[in-house]
Amino acid sequence: MIPGTPSRRVRVGLVQLSVATNRRTENLARAEGLVAAAAADGCELVVLPEAFATALNLPKSHEVAEPIPGPVTSWLASQAARHGVWLAAGVLERAGEHVHSSAVLVDAAGRIRDVYRRSVVYDLEAHFLTGEVGARAVDTPFGRVGLVVGYDIQFPEVLRTLFADGAEIILCPSILLRPFAEPVRQMLLARAAENCAYVLFAAATGENTLAGLTYMGRTAVVRSPMAIGAYSRDFRKQTPVLAEADREECVVAADLDLHELRRMRDAAPFLADFRRCGLSEALADATSAPHPSVTDTVPPHPAQAVGESR
Amino acid sequence: MIPGTPSRRVRVGLVQLSVATNRRTENLARAEGLVAAAAADGCELVVLPEAFATALNLPKSHEVAEPIPGPVTSWLASQAARHGVWLAAGVLERAGEHVHSSAVLVDAAGRIRDVYRRSVVYDLEAHFLTGEVGARAVDTPFGRVGLVVGYDIQFPEVLRTLFADGAEIILCPSILLRPFAEPVRQMLLARAAENCAYVLFAAATGENTLAGLTYMGRTAVVRSPMAIGAYSRDFRKQTPVLAEADREECVVAADLDLHELRRMRDAAPFLADFRRCGLSEALADATSAPHPSVTDTVPPHPAQAVGESR
Numbered sequence: 235m236i237p238g239t240p241s242r243r244v245r246v247g248l249v250q251l252s253v254a255t256n257r258r259t260e261n262l263a264r265a266e267g268l269v270a271a272a273a274a275d276g277c278e279l280v281v282l283p284e285a286f287a288t289a290l291n292l293p294k295s296h297e298v299a300e301p302i303p304g305p306v307t308s309w310l311a312s313q314a315a316r317h318g319v320w321l322a323a324g325v326l327e328r329a330g331e332h333v334h335s336s337a338v339l340v341d342a343a344g345r346i347r348d349v350y351r352r353s354v355v356y357d358l359e360a361h362f363l364t365g366e367v368g369a370r371a372v373d374t375p376f377g378r379v380g381l382v383v384g385y386d387i388q389f390p391e392v393l394r395t396l397f398a399d400g401a402e403i404i405l406c407p408s409i410l411l412r413p414f415a416e417p418v419r420q421m422l423l424a425r426a427a428e429n430c431a432y433v434l435f436a437a438a439t440g441e442n443t444l445a446g447l448t449y450m451g452r453t454a455v456v457r458s459p460m461a462i463g464a465y466s467r468d469f470r471k472q473t474p475v476l477a478e479a480d481r482e483e484c485v486v487a488a489d490l491d492l493h494e495l496r497r498m499r500d501a502a503p504f505l506a507d508f509r510r511c512g513l514s515e516a517l518a519d520a521t522s523a524p525h526p527s528v529t530d531t532v533p534p535h536p537a538q539a540v541g542e543s544r
Numbered sequence: 545m546i547p548g549t550p551s552r553r554v555r556v557g558l559v560q561l562s563v564a565t566n567r568r569t570e571n572l573a574r575a576e577g578l579v580a581a582a583a584a585d586g587c588e589l590v591v592l593p594e595a596f597a598t599a600l601n602l603p604k605s606h607e608v609a610e611p612i613p614g615p616v617t618s619w620l621a622s623q624a625a626r627h628g629v630w631l632a633a634g635v636l637e638r639a640g641e642h643v644h645s646s647a648v649l650v651d652a653a654g655r656i657r658d659v660y661r662r663s664v665v666y667d668l669e670a671h672f673l674t675g676e677v678g679a680r681a682v683d684t685p686f687g688r689v690g691l692v693v694g695y696d697i698q699f700p701e702v703l704r705t706l707f708a709d710g711a712e713i714i715l716c717p718s719i720l721l722r723p724f725a726e727p728v729r730q731m732l733l734a735r736a737a738e739n740c741a742y743v744l745f746a747a748a749t750g751e752n753t754l755a756g757l758t759y760m761g762r763t764a765v766v767r768s769p770m771a772i773g774a775y776s777r778d779f780r781k782q783t784p785v786l787a788e789a790d791r792e793e794c795v796v797a798a799d800l801d802l803h804e805l806r807r808m809r810d811a812a813p814f815l816a817d818f819r820r821c822g823l824s825e826a827l828a829d830a831t832s833a834p835h836p837s838v839t840d841t842v843p844p845h846p847a848q849a850v851g852e853s854r
Contacts, residue, residue, distance in 0.1 A: 353821050353823070354817055354818065354820075354821045355817065355820065355821070356813075356817055357813040357816065357817060360817075360820065365820070365821045367821055367822055367823060385817075388737075388738055388814060389738065389814075389817075389818060389821070389823070390700030390701065390704065390734075390738055391700065391701055391704060391823045392823070394700065394701060416769050416784075417734075417737040417768070417769045420730065420733040420734050420737055420769065420784070421734045421737060421738060423730040423733075423734070424700075424727075424730050424731045424733070424734030424735075425734070427698075427727040427730055427731060428698055428699065428700055428731060458727070459726050459727045459730065474726075474730075503666075503667040504698065506667065507664055507665065507666055507667060507670075507695075507699075508664065508699060510664075510665065510670065510675070511663050511664045511665070511675045511677055511699070512677055513663070513677060513699070513701045513702070
């Protein structure tokens with residue numbers, strides 16, 4: 235693939251994983267099988283849920299969290315390199331005294347390309363988790379990609395920095411709970427529309443035994459609903475939800491068309507309008523915190539399997 | 545009514561008006577009838593569409609626009625005082641060399657309580673209209689109310705300043721075009737959810753003869769879709785769309801419950817989570833432009849009917 239020339243089509247696979255608390259080895263084993271299935275299905279970009287290996291496990295989060303790079307990151311790198319896929323996943327990260335619900339993007343050679351810490355922390359989590367503002371997009375063969383995590387989706391400004399940074403595909407590993415399902419679905423549709431981007435929402439399913447609640451599931455690949463020319467009748471209604479699941483453990487796969495997205499973005503001048511009104515600079519200033527752990531020259535990380543088990 | 549004690553219930557009426565270009569007298573006459581109908585139906589807060597008297601009429605916008613206060617504002621004041629209702633409407637405003645798509649909120653005594661200029665201007669409008677950032681909420685007997693206009697709804701940060709300012713009811717007069725209908729509906733649902741507020745979307749209907757396109761219609765009263773207790777099973781699914789229209793000229797009425805909204809906002813701590821993450825301050829700094837034409841001590845404006853016709 236020639237650098238700088240994005241694929242016209244890219245098949246993505248979102249792994250809707252059943253995430254069990256205190257069952258790390260089992261979670262990784264199931265994830266491994268589903269990543270392999272996604273790769274066998276031709277997926278080039280695969281996304282796992284938030285904190286997929288450990289769950290958030292708030293009372294024990296400081297124990298179960300790990301540094302990035304670290305064991306789960308190495309596991310991701312080895313899976314990515316084994317299958318030659320880009321792989322994004324949520325990792326419960328320990329950084330000093332803080333615990334973050336983070337996400338990592340590794341490339342098909344197993345190198346870390348982006349690390350992102352969830353910006354917004356929910357009320358009850360605030361005793362255990364720390365948020366960190368600073369979303370940004372990175373170049374990939376599939377176009378510009380940005381990461382957000384779970385609860386961030388409720389806060390449009392988190393994604394707006396990605397919009398201002400030219401993100402075309404927004405990845406959202408999630409471990410949100412079932413009561414949020416309807417508003418989250420509405421927000422996914424709006425986020426894709428207002429940011430004129432694909433939104434890949436990879437949700438956890440299964441039971442949060444600590445909370446006595448079920449994870450939301452409803453993984454979905456969502457796109458902007460409509461392409462229109464400025465003041466012309468030449469518009470096409472598009473189905474915004476390209477693929478979705480209910481609550482079963484599975485891979486949700488879809489084909490994205492980056493050339494079509496770029497034509498849409500050119501035809502609908504939201505970004506230019508956004509910049510003209512002056513709000514994008516303010517957001518950029520506010521959210522320009524550097525990303526942790528990733529420098530501009532990305533050192534290669536050797537692909538290593540995780541040997542330890544819990 | 546005791547100041548500071550909001551009504552538990554308030555009936556709102558959104559006038560879905562057919563707005564004709566170069567037909568000011570007719571637009572005002574039809575609006576008058578529908579405002580009267582809304583008042584007779586018990587509505588205490590009535591909303592008219594964006595630029596309801598004139599349409600945007602881009603090529604002639606500088607001619608048809610007027611100052612605020614001005615004739616259309618006086619017409620609104622007289623209607624409000626006659627029926628004892630709060631009235632919000634879009635007014636094409638001329639301010640020096642600039643033309644804004646603005647909105648005015650007048651109280652039941654005919655006093656101007658808020659003036660807002662649409663923040664974001666669409667590509668083709670940019671030659672004719674000027675945007676101005678600065679949305680804020682004001683106190684009313686119905687709770688805290690904020691104004692946005694039309695295309696703003698596409699830009700979540702515009703409403704976030706209202707969120708940060710405690711807005712409970714967000715009024716959105718609109719004259720958007722029909723191709724936008726589906727994404728706009730998705731955005732309305734998301735705006736109500738992410739801002740935990742009622743969103744009152746008063747749309748124009750009819751034909752934009754200049755553009756050869758139809759106005760969107762689909763006026764709707766939307767609320768946050770779900771009330772949940774933090775990590776509790778005690779949640780209720782709520783229908784987010786309280787009332788709506790298709791494309792007919794009519795009044796869309798619904799009953800809002802401010803006490804219920806406040807309980808919901810207390811139970812879902814999005815605002816505290818938003819403030820904790822630090823983005824709200826940045827937005828507040830960026831959008832603290834003072835509002836035009838309204839000072840903290842609001843001078844009473846005599847209720848006057850508009851005598852001129854076109």
